[in-house]
Amino acid sequence: MGTKVAVAGASGYAGGELLRLLMGHPEFEVGAVTAHSSAGKTLGEVHPQLTPIAHRMIEASTPEVLARHDVVVLALPHGASGAIAAQLPEDTLVLDCGADHRLTDPQAWSRFYGTEHSGTWPYGLPELVHADGTKQRSALGDARRIAVPGCNVTAVSLAIAPGLAAGVIAPDDIVAVLANGPSGAGKALKPHLLASEILGAATPYAVGGVHRHIPEIEQNLAAAAGAPVSLSFTPTLVPMSRGILATVTAKLTADAAAARPAWENAYADEPFVHLLPEGQWPTTAATLGANTAHLQVTVDERAGRLVAIAAIDNLAKGTAGAAIQCANLALGFPETLGLPTAGVAP
Amino acid sequence: MGTKVAVAGASGYAGGELLRLLMGHPEFEVGAVTAHSSAGKTLGEVHPQLTPIAHRMIEASTPEVLARHDVVVLALPHGASGAIAAQLPEDTLVLDCGADHRLTDPQAWSRFYGTEHSGTWPYGLPELVHADGTKQRSALGDARRIAVPGCNVTAVSLAIAPGLAAGVIAPDDIVAVLANGPSGAGKALKPHLLASEILGAATPYAVGGVHRHIPEIEQNLAAAAGAPVSLSFTPTLVPMSRGILATVTAKLTADAAAARPAWENAYADEPFVHLLPEGQWPTTAATLGANTAHLQVTVDERAGRLVAIAAIDNLAKGTAGAAIQCANLALGFPETLGLPTAGVAP
Amino acid sequence: MGTKVAVAGASGYAGGELLRLLMGHPEFEVGAVTAHSSAGKTLGEVHPQLTPIAHRMIEASTPEVLARHDVVVLALPHGASGAIAAQLPEDTLVLDCGADHRLTDPQAWSRFYGTEHSGTWPYGLPELVHADGTKQRSALGDARRIAVPGCNVTAVSLAIAPGLAAGVIAPDDIVAVLANGPSGAGKALKPHLLASEILGAATPYAVGGVHRHIPEIEQNLAAAAGAPVSLSFTPTLVPMSRGILATVTAKLTADAAAARPAWENAYADEPFVHLLPEGQWPTTAATLGANTAHLQVTVDERAGRLVAIAAIDNLAKGTAGAAIQCANLALGFPETLGLPTAGVAP
Amino acid sequence: MGTKVAVAGASGYAGGELLRLLMGHPEFEVGAVTAHSSAGKTLGEVHPQLTPIAHRMIEASTPEVLARHDVVVLALPHGASGAIAAQLPEDTLVLDCGADHRLTDPQAWSRFYGTEHSGTWPYGLPELVHADGTKQRSALGDARRIAVPGCNVTAVSLAIAPGLAAGVIAPDDIVAVLANGPSGAGKALKPHLLASEILGAATPYAVGGVHRHIPEIEQNLAAAAGAPVSLSFTPTLVPMSRGILATVTAKLTADAAAARPAWENAYADEPFVHLLPEGQWPTTAATLGANTAHLQVTVDERAGRLVAIAAIDNLAKGTAGAAIQCANLALGFPETLGLPTAGVAP
DSSP, X not given: OOEEEEEETTTSHHHHHHHHXXXXXXXXXXXXXXXXXXXXXBHHHHOTTBGGGTTOBOEEOOHHHHHSSSEEEXXXXXXXXXXXXXXXXXXXXXXXXXXXXXXXXXXXXXXXXOSOOOOOOOBOOXXXXXXXXXXXXXXXXXXXXXXXXXXXXXXXXXXXXXXHHTTOBOTTOEEEEEEEOGGGGTTOOOGXXXXXXXXXXXXXXXXXXXXXXXXXXXXXXXXXXTSOOOEEXXXXXXXXXXXXXEEEXXXXXXXXXXXXXXXXXXXXXXXXXXXXXXXXXXOGGGGTTXXXXXXXXXXXTXXXXXXXXXXXXXTIIXXXXXXXXXXXXXXXXXXXXXXXXXXXXX | OOEEEEEESTTSHHHHXXXXXXXXXXXXXXXXXXXXXXXXXXXXXXOTTBGGGTTOBOEEOOHHHHHSSSEEEEOOOTTSHHHHHHTSOTTSEEEEOSSTTTOSOHHHHHHHHOSOOOOOOOBOOTTOBOTTSOBGGGGSTTOSEEEOOOHHHHHHHHHHHHXXXXXXXXXXXXXXXXXXXXXXXXXXXXXXXXXXXXXXXOEEOSTTTXXXXXXXXXXXXXXXXXXXXXXXXXXEEOSOSSOEEEEEEEEBOSOGGGHHHHHHHHHTTOSSEEEOOTTOOXXXXXXXXXXXXXXXXXXXXXXXXXXXXXXXXXXXXXXXXXXXXXXXXXXXXXXXXXXXXXXXXX | OOEEEEEETTTSHHHHHHHHHHHTOSSEEEEEEEESTTTTXXXXXXXXXXXXXXTOBOEEOOHHHHHSSSEEXXXXXXXXXXXXXXXXXXXXXXXXXXXXXXXXXXXXXXHXXXXXXXXXXXXXXXXXXOTTSOBGGGGSTTOSEEEXXXXXHHHHHHHHHHHHHTTOBOTTOXXXXXXXXXXXXXXXXXXXGBHHHHTXXXXXXXXXXXXXXXXXXXXXXXXXXXXXXXXXXXXEEXXXXXXXXXXXXXXXXXXXXXXXXXXXXXXXXOSSEEEOOTTOOOOGGGGTTSSOEEEEEEEETTTTEEEEEEEEOTTIIIIIHHHHHHHHHHHTSOTTTTOOOBOOOO | OOEEEEEETTTXXXXXXXXXXXXXXXXXXXXXXXXSTTTTSBHHHHOTTBGGGTTOBOEEOOHHHHHSSSEEXXXXXXXXXXXXXXXXXXXXXXXXXXXTTTOSOHHHHHHHHOSOOOOOOOBOOTTOBOTTSOBGGGGSTTOSEEEOOOHHHHHHHHHHHHHHXXXXXXXXXXXXXXXXXXXXXXXXXXXXXXXXXXXXXXXXXXXXXXXXXXXXXXXXXXXXXXXXXXXEEEEEEOSOSSOEEEEEEEEBOSOGGGHHHHHHHHHTTOSSEEEOOTTOOOOGXXXXXXXXXXXXXXXXXXXXEEEEXXXXXXXXXXXXXXXXXXXXXXXXXXXXXXXXXXXXXX
């Protein structure tokens, strides 16, 4: 009999993607699907793509409903997961796709979110390289609470961390500019997320150091560099439903020939993170629906900067795929079990 | 050990989707991947989304290379498959994703293609209802040559055949208008397929009874109706990479209350063809990457017409998924084995 | 000194397009711009594209503010224009871009809108051919109240009316299927209008004879045919911000050779309605931002149906451009004055 | 009688946009439209959006045809304009939309283009601020040869030059990342420009200091800074037909409060370059079809970087609009004559 997984916040885009991936996983069984305002609807009303389970009812997100599961994945607005998690058994694996438990520094949380911090959970980016040569994976082996990373964070961290860990780039002036599909902003009914506004348009948002993913990226990159980092971060909405393309540059501090090997070493054995052959650049389309990150790196010697570019699917490797990858690790399944590695393209 | 499958014409969009689906199939093993002008390249150069097999080389499409397989899938331009199939062993399962072997009437072939017909193979649309109450599935159980349907054909046939078989609509004045993603037109370097031309644009093509899918649709609908049909068919390119939305109308000849049951009866037990709950209309996005067709039907009593709408992914249920579904049937595997039923949305 | 024009409902998409076109008109001067919930904002906050007048304030939509103008254009939700118009001077030219005053049959209004009818105004589709050989233009010469047509209505009516007026097609079984950009649905914050839902998706809506544009189309086509018509009408949302492509078919009742001349005769002298050269099909992109309609017509002899296809920009020729064209006519300016005839493509 | 303008290379996207804008210009009259492989076709076959002149024939691009005009605009592949210009009378105003005559340093040309330089013409970016407080406009007043800037160049230069001229940012480490619509790459039949490849995808190109627009940007920014600059430049294809969003960051060297005034001072009197109100960020959609650039600037004090973002339409202000603006200046017309300042949005 399978491992029962509940999804709280199932009506959102991350929730839908979690269910899609769980349906294809050989060990996980979809248990309760819960939500707030969509409780009482069928899944098919909010996620018509989940054809075989479209008839299932969405329940209310109560601790009682969620408790009867081996795994609970929380895909809730920030601020909501701490209270629910506190009411779940300690040996239930709880994965929080929200931001609440990612940061280690309560002050960073308060500065960007304006509320009190809910505490720090083991951080679910297995491939993140650390300054000491280890990877974040080692923190997840027996975890029962895991903070799933933010989607922009995953893209930027995977793109540039190897160079920081290897000491080939400077940590003090990293610049990241992202092209983002609007699904990362969720289903909120906001004017700037209307199709008429986004079709034919590229538009930046949260410019100037105010995006809430910044402290989480800096936390990751500091772990890689073994030193504080400085980051300029600008996301941009573009007309594709999913996908993040992160263009990250940093000052080169080593010989140009030393750059690529840092990425080769970091990711040679990673099943989901692929450094493309030299000369081939990532495209978000190649990662659609897959738990993969595609990377490329080069050196611009005239500008004295290294350029690393990563493409991911914000809902797959950026959120739901990462949650399942972490669940695989925490429960002792093969890390890749049930996770798609081929993207849906074109 | 798995069933070895070769894909000829692997560099095209259908070829890439075949490989993606084969990678996720528990019984099939990707064998030779062959192409014409792309031979000698890596798969990753033409299909970067196929991450785990991106390093594999594309070989030339010769009978020798293809012969060493249990299954050969041909994703070639029309006119090319007959000669290759003739050189493959009779007990090799050959699935032709091209048009060559779909039509039973050589004259219809000549009229639309201008060449001599290559002969007719069992036709691979398992869910197609016949006038006698059977389904096309029964022709595929031990086939070793199967003609995979055209993508537009699948959408229109699944949408309207049940009403013809049940006698609730007239066969003599069917009108189909389709919204199509450009991937159905393949990778041909034609000006009207450039992104600059298609972004922000809806454009009809092959208007006025000249599209080559027409005789194939008429053949299917005649099988459903038990009588000749008349079809007006207009496809329209719209700015989405994949997807077909077929809006099909026909004159109602029965009581309006008799309409929906015809579809319910036809598809109640079908794993891939889903009649949505009343009031919910199909969207192509819900079928992306999945081997599913979503349908809805209603009656416009003022106009005296029934409207049936089907959504599919042209590369999945429309081509590559259909091929694998047929292979499952022909080889005695469960029909649904290894085929995704949840779409990648949003 | 120019003719002063007020725009009520200026914060919506139609309002923005009205202002853009008015800014380029040599005789019109933008007067008050008014709205409901956006009153007090600058124009630039809701329409950043209106660069030179972005600093202007949006006022509240009161009769006092609107009365001090030669022309008032109402771009309001249906039901709102009657009361405002009643408080404006009789010699003020009032153009209603909403539906309230388009229908001549109060029962048709009540059946589709569920409220009492506000009365009928001269109908602003100048190029509409009538059964008696006249055009609708003749009703607009000295009008001071004009009902601007619906966008879908304009596309379908222009596409098929000439064939009805010439008697080459039957009026009793017309089928129209449309590809529509979401801007036609306005800025309403509805989940199905979110970019994540529309990107990569084609989705029908208001299927089965329930769309509120149907009685208006039937009214126009009946005027062209000199007899009642029957219409099946299905719009489809596709991922382009603007544009309508209407594919309209009807049973051919004359010799195929008689078809095209009907369209040639109807539109030979029209400055905005262009029958394309034979073999060239319309694309919505070619009409973007222009007050043009592109048409093509052909006969499918196998199916016994004529196919007429029209492309327009729903906000330009479909709404705002039509309003200004009507204002030109009503005020005695050249009909084409200040209206763009070149589209913004690609 | 009007000023006659010939367009050479009229079949490309820049050529089409030139003709659209010329049609709306009160002083210019469209003369010969010429092309290479499209000679003999009608304009409507390649540019259906140019409705009123769609019947005109495209001629061959010979000096004889072009010479009989007051103005000749060259929209040709690089390398082609020098020879043609040499055969045109010296008092004919020749505007080159290609790259050939933009660079002042022949070595920079050779390094990026691999051929011999054709010589330098006055550079057509009127709003470019210089270190000495003048603007580039002063070089254009009586010019008869003008090099129209590259589209990416215009976006990046307008975005960041004021800060360099005012000395509030450092010239030695500028980073620019762009989101680009594919129309900037022209109509070339290349696989990566197919709609199927670009829909749903964000993809970088020419990464690592190899893009040919780099020396031109550096030339402009050096003029603004009065010192050499160092630039990291990464363009990214996104799924919109037109538009460039340039996100440009540089190290802040002054008090944060001094930043915005530099932009305010530079562009306060510019009719086409608009610094948006604080807090509002540019979107490419707001500039579609208009000769405008929208800008915003802020300081990220944590990162120590200033972020300036510019949005333009690559074919309008980025190419064809710029050419006409320069022609207005060179011929003594008002600089803004006939150029749209309201964008087509949504």
